Amino acid sequence: xxxxxxxxxxxxxxxxTLVTLGAVLLGFAAGAVGSFMVLRKRALVSDAMxxxxxxxxxxxxxxxxxxxxxxxxxxxxxAGSAITAGLGLLCVDWITRHTRLAxxxxxxxxxxxxxxxxxxxxxxxxTMDGGRQAGLEGFLLGSTAGMLYADALVIAGxxxxxVLAVWLLRRPMTMVAFDAGFAQAMGIxxxxxxxxxxxxxxxxxxxxxxxxxLILIVALLIIPAVTARFxxxxxxxxxxxxxxxxxxxxxxxxxxxxxxxxxxxGPIIVLIAAGLFLFSLLFAPLRGVAAAVIRHQRFQARVxxxxxxxxxARLEPIHDPLTLRTLRRAGLIRAxxxxxDAGRAEAARAARDExxxxxxxxxxxxxxxxxxxxxxxxIDAVFTRDQIAGFxxxxxxxxxxxx
Amino acid sequence: xxxxxxxxxxxxxxxxxPQPDPDAALSVRGLTVSYADKPAVFxxxxxxxxxAMTAIVxxxxxxxxxxxKAALGVIxxxxxxxxxxxxxxxxxxxRIAYVPQRASVDWDFPTRxxxxxxxxxxxxxxxxGRVRIGHRNAARACLDRVGMADFATRQIGQLSGGQQQxxxxxxxxxxxxDLYMLDEPFAGVDAATEAAIIAVLKSLRDEGRSVIAVHxxxxxxxxxFDRVLLLNVRRIAEGPIATAFTPAALQSxxxxxxxxxxxDQLKLGRT
Amino acid sequence: xxxxxxxxxxxxxxxxVLLTLPRAxxxxxxxxVVATTGMIADxxxxxxxxxxxxxxxxxxxxxxxxxxxxxxxxxxxxxxxLVLWHGLYLExxxxxxxxxxxxSRAVVAVANTLPREVLIAHDDYADRFDPHVWxxxxxxxxxxxxxxxxxxxxxxxxxxxxxxxxAVHQTEIAALAAYATQTLATVPxxxxxxxxxxxxxxxxxxxxxxxxxxxxxxxxxxxAGVQRITELVDMLVSRQIGAVFVESSxxxxxxxxxxEGAGAQGHEVTIGGTLFSDAMGEDGSYEGTYVGMxxxxxxxxxxxxxxxxxxxxxxxxxxx
Numbered sequence: 001x002x003x004x005x006x007x008x009x010x011x012x013x014x015x016x017t018l019v020t021l022g023a024v025l026l027g028f029a030a031g032a033v034g035s036f037m038v039l040r041k042r043a044l045v046s047d048a049m050x051x052x053x054x055x056x057x058x059x060x061x062x063x064x065x066x067x068x069x070x071x072x073x074x075x076x077x078x079a080g081s082a083i084t085a086g087l088g089l090l091c092v093d094w095i096t097r098h099t100r101l102a103x104x105x106x107x108x109x110x111x112x113x114x115x116x117x118x119x120x121x122x123x124x125x126x127t128m129d130g131g132r133q134a135g136l137e138g139f140l141l142g143s144t145a146g147m148l149y150a151d152a153l154v155i156a157g158x159x160x161x162x163v164l165a166v167w168l169l170r171r172p173m174t175m176v177a178f179d180a181g182f183a184q185a186m187g188i189x190x191x192x193x194x195x196x197x198x199x200x201x202x203x204x205x206x207x208x209x210x211x212x213x214l215i216l217i218v219a220l221l222i223i224p225a226v227t228a229r230f231x232x233x234x235x236x237x238x239x240x241x242x243x244x245x246x247x248x249x250x251x252x253x254x255x256x257x258x259x260x261x262x263x264x265x266g267p268i269i270v271l272i273a274a275g276l277f278l279f280s281l282l283f284a285p286l287r288g289v290a291a292a293v294i295r296h297q298r299f300q301a302r303v304x305x306x307x308x309x310x311x312x313a314r315l316e317p318i319h320d321p322l323t324l325r326t327l328r329r330a331g332l333i334r335a336x337x338x339x340x341d342a343g344r345a346e347a348a349r350a351a352r353d354e355x356x357x358x359x360x361x362x363x364x365x366x367x368x369x370x371x372x373x374x375x376x377x378x379i380d381a382v383f384t385r386d387q388i389a390g391f392x393x394x395x396x397x398x399x400x401x402x403x
Numbered sequence: 404x405x406x407x408x409x410x411x412x413x414x415x416x417x418x419x420x421p422q423p424d425p426d427a428a429l430s431v432r433g434l435t436v437s438y439a440d441k442p443a444v445f446x447x448x449x450x451x452x453x454x455a456m457t458a459i460v461x462x463x464x465x466x467x468x469x470x471x472k473a474a475l476g477v478i479x480x481x482x483x484x485x486x487x488x489x490x491x492x493x494x495x496x497x498r499i500a501y502v503p504q505r506a507s508v509d510w511d512f513p514t515r516x517x518x519x520x521x522x523x524x525x526x527x528x529x530x531x532g533r534v535r536i537g538h539r540n541a542a543r544a545c546l547d548r549v550g551m552a553d554f555a556t557r558q559i560g561q562l563s564g565g566q567q568q569x570x571x572x573x574x575x576x577x578x579x580x581d582l583y584m585l586d587e588p589f590a591g592v593d594a595a596t597e598a599a600i601i602a603v604l605k606s607l608r609d610e611g612r613s614v615i616a617v618h619x620x621x622x623x624x625x626x627x628f629d630r631v632l633l634l635n636v637r638r639i640a641e642g643p644i645a646t647a648f649t650p651a652a653l654q655s656x657x658x659x660x661x662x663x664x665x666x667d668q669l670k671l672g673r674t
Numbered sequence: 675x676x677x678x679x680x681x682x683x684x685x686x687x688x689x690x691v692l693l694t695l696p697r698a699x700x701x702x703x704x705x706x707v708v709a710t711t712g713m714i715a716d717x718x719x720x721x722x723x724x725x726x727x728x729x730x731x732x733x734x735x736x737x738x739x740x741x742x743x744x745x746x747x748x749x750x751x752x753x754x755x756l757v758l759w760h761g762l763y764l765e766x767x768x769x770x771x772x773x774x775x776x777x778s779r780a781v782v783a784v785a786n787t788l789p790r791e792v793l794i795a796h797d798d799y800a801d802r803f804d805p806h807v808w809x810x811x812x813x814x815x816x817x818x819x820x821x822x823x824x825x826x827x828x829x830x831x832x833x834x835x836x837x838x839x840x841a842v843h844q845t846e847i848a849a850l851a852a853y854a855t856q857t858l859a860t861v862p863x864x865x866x867x868x869x870x871x872x873x874x875x876x877x878x879x880x881x882x883x884x885x886x887x888x889x890x891x892x893x894x895x896x897x898a899g900v901q902r903i904t905e906l907v908d909m910l911v912s913r914q915i916g917a918v919f920v921e922s923s924x925x926x927x928x929x930x931x932x933x934e935g936a937g938a939q940g941h942e943v944t945i946g947g948t949l950f951s952d953a954m955g956e957d958g959s960y961e962g963t964y965v966g967m968x969x970x971x972x973x974x975x976x977x978x979x980x981x982x983x984x985x986x987x988x989x990x991x992x993x994x
Contacts, residue, residue, distance in 0.1 A: 013904040014938035015931055039512065072925065127736060127744060135925030137740075145889070145898040146927025148934055168530055175522050179508050182574075185475040185501035185584075186525055233558050235513045258900040265900070 007255040016258035019144045019211070022155045023250035023269060026208050027220060029159035031246025032166045033200045034221030035228065035239045039177040040194070044104065045092055046201045047218040048111040052088025053081035053205060054118025054214060057139055058125055065128070072135070074151060078206050081139075081214075085202045088114050142213035142266030144257065151210050158207035162200050166239065173197055174235050211254075212266035220246060223273040230284035249273035301326055302376055306350060308332070312339050313351035348400050353379055359391040426489075428453040428582045428613035429474060434483030436466070436473045443469040446483070447638045451615050451630075453488070453581075456608050458618040458628040462657050465635045467617040468504065468586050475501055475584065487582065497526060500580035502571050504587050510560050516570050517555040520545055523577030545576040550599050565596030572600060583607060585616040589623075601627050621669055624648060705829045708754040710765050711738055712954040713808045714784060716964045717821045718758060720843040725832045726825065729754075734962065737923045738952050739893045742767045751775055756828040758821060761786035762793075762805035766893060780828050784820040792816070794876050796892055804892050806951070809878040811851035811968060815844055850965055853988040854972045858882040861981035868975065869906070869918040871929055872896075874951035878971075889928045894952075898928055907935035910943055917946030917978040923953040946978025960991045 006012045010020065037043050060080025064073060088110050095106035122136055135143060166173075175183040176193045184190045201221065208217040228242035253269030282289050300322070308323040309332070318324055318337065327333045332343030339347065356379045361370045364387070372382050379388060429451040436444040444466035451457045459467045473480040476492055487495035500523070520542040521534060528534065546552045549569040554562070559570065568588060575583055583604070589597050604614050608629075618624060624631060624644070631648045633639040633656040640652040650666045704727045709715035715730035722728065731747050732738055738760070743751075748771070751757060757775055759765055761783025765772070775781050785807055792813050796802035808814045822840040826833045859882075866884045868875055873888035889906060890898045909915070910932070918933065920926040929945070936943045949971050955961025961970050969987045976983040986992045 013907060013935060015903045015907065015935040016900050019900050041509075072927070123742065123744065126741060127733065135927055138925070138927075143897075143927070144900055145903050146925065146931045147900075148927070148931055171525060171528070171530060174514075175525060178512050178514065178519075178522070179503060181472065181477045181503045181507055182501055182522075184477045185496075185499065185503075187496045188525075229513065233513045234515060234518065238513050258904065260899070261901050262897050262899040263901075264897055 003259045004255070007259045012255075012258055015147065016254075018149065018152045019147050019258055019265060020251060020254040022144075022147060022152045023211055023254035023265065024247045025156050025159040025250075026204070026211055027224070027246035027248070027250025027269070028243040029162040029246075030204050030208060030217070030220040031224035031228070031242035031244070032163055032239055033197075033204045034246070035225040035235075035242040036166070036173045036177060036197050037201055038222060038225040038229075039174070039235060039238075040197065041177075042103075042194075042198070043222050044107050044218075045089065045198065046205065046221050048092055048107045048114075049085045049088050049198070049202050050205045050214045050217050051111045051118075052114035053085045053209065054115055054139070055121055056080035056082065056084030056087075056118075057136055057209075058118055058121030059084070061125060061136060062121070062128075074154065074210075077136075077139075078154070078209065081209060082202060082206050084114065085205060086199075089198050089202065138213070139209045140213050140215055141264055142209070142211050142216070144211055144254070144265040147210065155207045155210070158203055162203050162207075163243070165196070165200055169193065169196060170236065170239065177235075211250075212269055216266045216270050219270040220249070220273060223270070223277050224249065227273070227277040227280045230280040230287045233286065245276055246273070249276060305330065305332075306376055309343075309347045309350035310354060312343060312347035344400070348398065352395075352398050355395050356388060356391045359394050360387075363391065363394065426453055427451055427486075428455075428488060429584075429615060430486045431470075431474055432484050432486075434470065434473060434485070435481040436469050436478065437481050438469075442481075442636060444473065444634075445636050447634070449632050449638055449641055451613065451632070453613050454608065454611050455629040456604060456614040456616070456627065457630040457632060458616055458624050459632045459634055460618055460621065460624060460656070461634040461639075462660065465656075467634055470634060471584055471586055471615070471617055475499065477501075498581040500575035500578040500583050502575045502583065502585040502588060505564065505567050505571065505590070510562070510567060512559065514559055515555070516546065516551065516557050516559060516562070517542055519559060519570055520573045520577050523574035526578065542573075542577055545573040546570075548576060549573045549603060563593075565592040568592050568596060569599065572603060576603070580612070582613045582615070585614070587617050587619055590619060621653075621665075625669070705756060705825070705832075706754045707756045707758060707825075707828075708751050709757075710741075710759040710768065711952075712962070713814075713964050713967070714758050714760060714817075714821065716954065716962075717784075717814075717818050717843070718825070720846075720964075721818065721822050721836055721840045722825055722832075723835060723839050725829065725835055732953060734953050734956050735922050736953050737894050738764050739766055739895050741765065743771045755779060756824065757781040758824060759783050760805060762788075762803050762807070764805035766895065780824070782820070782824040782827075784817050784824060787820045787823075788813070788816055794880065797873075798891065804873070804876045806874045806877055806892075808964070809875055809951075809968075809971075810881045811847045811854060812881075813877060814964070815847050815851075818843060818847065846965055850968055850988065854882065854968065857972055857976045857981065857983050858884075859981075860983070861976055861979045864914075865916075865979040867913060867915050867979075869910070869915060869932075870949060870951065871919075871921045871924040871926065872951070874921070889932065890924075894924055903928065903931055903935060906932055907939065910936045911939050911941045914941070915943065917944050919946050919949045919975070919978070921951040922948050922955070923951060944978075947974035949974060959993065961993065966991065 003012065007016055007020070010017045037046055057077050057080055060077050063080070064076050091110045092103070092106045095101055095109065096103050125136065135146065138146070172183065172188045172193050175186070175188060176190050180190050204221065205214065205217050208220065212220055224242040224246035225238070227245050228238045231241055232238050249269050249272040253272045254265055256272070257263040257265040257268045280288060283291075285291050304320070304323040304326040308318055308327040311318050312333070318327070324333070324337065327343065328335065331340060332346055333339050357373050360379065360383065361373065364370055369382055427450040430449070432448050434444060434447045435442060447470060459470065461467050469478065472478045474485050485492045488498060517539070521538065524538055524542070528538065543552060543555060546555055549572050551566060551569050551573060554566065559567065562570065572588070588600055592600070604616070608614055616628070618628070625648060628644065630641070630643050632641045633647065633652050635656050635658070639656045640647045640649075653661055653666055705722065705725055707718055707722065707726050707728045708731065709718050709728055710731050712730050712732060712734065715728050718726060718728045729750050731743070732741055757772065757779060759768070759772055759781065762785045764785070772781055785805065788807060793803040793807070796804055807817065818840060822836050825836045868879060868884045868886045870886070870888050872890035872894050873886065873892045875884075875886040875888070878884065879886035887906065887909065889902060890896050910918070918929060920929050933943045933945070950961065950967045954963065954967040955970065960966035969989070970992055973983050973987040973992060984990065986994065
């Protein structure tokens with residue numbers, strides 16, 4: 001346990017701290033950038049781009065070795081990955097525009113073809129004599145054991161730039177995601193904004209190759225964003241909540257992977273992100289499943305109570321077991337189904353409310369107000385006392401409910 | 404050409420190119436738009452007068468929405484030119500407000516009513532401008548004008564169809580434009596909303612602004628609008644209701660699909 | 675061929691005889707051998723001499739734990755008479771391929787013949803052994819004998835040649851073993867720690883009295899976690915280890931992270947040199963032979979850890 005605490009407070013050693021910091025920064029950038037991608041409904045294009053980085057990494061390695069240099073120069077490898085990722089994006093774009101294929105088919109095609117080419121290139125590299133293997137398979141799922149200070153700098157710098165760009169472009173990106181036609185008419189170049197958004201995704205993918213690898217980076221882009229959706233109804237907040245969730249997943253995942261023997265960092269981070277998603281799905285107060293269930297129960301209770309009371313007022317027999325249970329629990333009927341005094345009073349009130357609504361709909365002109373009748377809203381929440389008094393005059397004196 | 408000759412020619416389906424009107428709010432010439440090598444709008448010349456309410460009318464697939472979107476540059480056009488208040492589109496964008504079809508938006512998007520209206524103020528705010536009290540008040544005033552003041556902080560996903568349409572209109576009002584272009588603003592809205600919207604549009608016209616709307620309901624064209632453009636891939640007729648909204652023109656536009664009984668029911672102009 | 679002119683027939687017949695002459699003249703043809711690792715290929719060449727034509731599937735700098743066969747490998751193996759592989763689960767990704775090849779030719783796992791006493795058990799798997807037996811010359815000598823026996827079994831006519839060649843090679847290996855023992859003994863006791871990228875040096879450590887620590891386990895397919903790096907950093911600092919070693923066939927990123935980690939605690943660690951762990955040096959160079967490979971390793975380790983050794987190794991043939 002103390003090892004865990006040490007890791008949490010960045011005291012578990014230089015290497016562990018490096019990995020944790022990198023993961024936090026990457027998680028934040030991925031969450032923020034991924035939000036717009038999810039809002040724009042282009043989440044899987046990022047998967048195509050991530051898989052398209054593989055041939056670029058391999059080709060960059062071969063090129064650097066052929067030029068006599070060190071095949072494992074990270075900057076060179078990442079530059080290669082960015083180039084083929086960009087190429088992949090352009091392919092998806094081109095296929096969607098110029099053929100009859102839908103976007104998901106284009107994504108699938110580009111993803112598998114580029115990835116396949118990448119694997120072939122990796123196989124070729126394993127038989128190459130010159131140049132040490134740069135540990136290129138480590139880019140598939142991440143390899144944090146070999147994380148250097150220079151790598152952390154790349155991630156920090158790239159991540160910061162990405163977040164800055166997101167913040168600068170948040171308004172046009174929001175408008176394009178919400179209503180691209182309107183944005184275009186406003187003079188926003190939708191195509192350029194889309195390319196910028198995908199460029200940011202590519203940037204995050206490239207800097208994330210080291211920690212989570214190309215297969216899982218799409219998870220880090222998407223999961224925090226959809227998790228954030230459960231916690232807010234405003235796109236601006238969603239952006240930063242997603243970043244925070246991504247950073248949290250990066251933090252906890254990295255910490256866990258640094259204290260346990262031989263745990264791969266990338267998959268652990270994604271699992272933590274998925275855990276946060278599951279928790280939010282169930283327990284988020286606004287849109288979570290638990291909240292929805294509770295809301296539904298409460299609503300059901302209100303409906304049954306109202307219906308029960310109205311039935312009592314009209315001296316109709318009540319058969320529905322849930323209605324009976326609700327009324328009994330509220331002390332409005334006795335165990336045998338007969339109304340109590342409180343029940344009779346409540347029933348009379350409910351009946352009068354109902355009569356007032358009838359009169360309001362008949363007599364009052366403003367449909368904005370009368371349109372608010374839904375069987376549950378009490379009339380004094382909508383009309384003024386004078387208006388209600390007016391209805392009362394038309395209805396007559398209140399009637400009690402006979403026992 | 405006399406009006407008699409005009410309607411005769413229109414009835415025969417000939418294309419007549421009007422003189423380009425430099426005072427028009429919007430003028431398009433030779434506009435052609437195609438989807439997958441099929442023309443949706445073909446060589447349309449039209450001139451929408453300033454300070455008037457013009458309806459674009461035609462059957463399904465006539466290219467009405469396409470015309471609007473192409474004029475705004477929302478979709479690319481194959482050919483033709485577009486002038487707004489005598490200037491090229493790119494220079495006059497600030498004077499146009501667009502109200503797209505409601506169905507084109509995912510209403511589950513996480514945003515509130517007031518935020519949507521504030522999007523209309525993007526030109527003033529720019530990338531980084533702070534949203535101040537003045538902006539919020541102006542946005543609320545627009546919401547008030549369309550009867551949605553109480554809904555400012557509501558999630559857009561909780562709105563009914565008519566309420567959504569009003570919010571879209573409020574967003575356009577926030578742009579304080581000279582030309583308002585609406586795509587089927589009355590589709591799927593309740594009667595109260597329709598009345599509210601048309602009231603706002605008429606008040607805009609009374610202020611001297613211009614309104615162009617794709618309209619689907621022939622029965623209300625004469626009540627709501629001053630001018631009409633009849634469109635079926637090609638321009639069929641255009642002008643004031645009195646001269647352009649005629650039985651012959653309608654037969655031409657709808658390809659004879661309108662029964663004469665239906666036409667009699669409409670309030671038409673007389674030639 | 676009724677339509678051929680009688681003179682042409684004679685010519686063709688003569689040509690046919692001529693073509694068979696060289697075959698008849700060579701009383702033997704070369705045995706086509708495919709070896710997996712470079713070390714086995716080298717042993718085969720030494721023992722086989724002119725009687726064999728050897729092709730190694732894995733060249734310098736190739737990691738045998740991760741190597742998968744390519745199409746040209748399959749073609750070469752299909753055309754071979756004998757396949758020699760290491761065994762002891764070294765070529766982890768080739769097992770299926772080699773099992774397929776067994777059906778139509780002799781396939782011999784030369785290290786599988788080693789007696790159990792000389793083998794080191796695998797840390798993690800009950801029934802498995804550490805395959806890196808070539809690291810110690812006197813154990814590798816047993817493998818050379820197995821290669822000789824496999825060649826004799828495949829080509830009994832050459833038994834004499836193979837036995838003679840093997841004896842010569844064994845002498846070289848004995849000299850190498852003596853050199854290793856003597857040289858490594860000069861490394862001071864406190865410095866006898868060998869930190870490498872993966873656990874390829876257990877036999878070495880056992881034979882010459884070194885603690886061996888690999889970042890990864892016995893196979894490079896095992897993932898090293900950050901925790902392992904942290905552990906090793908602490909070890910480097912507490913035992914004041916000044917030099918670590920990278921390997922020619924494994925990525926050196928983890929090692930560099932280790933060095934940075936130690937540096938953050940104020941302890942400077944240098945890279946003592948590149949060792950040939952799972953593969954030999956460049957083809958055609960001295961280090962591209964078994965003797966040269968071990969010579970290089972021993973010399974580099976001794977020099978980096980403070981022992982006494984000639985700059986250019988046992989025979990003065992190491993690259994400067």
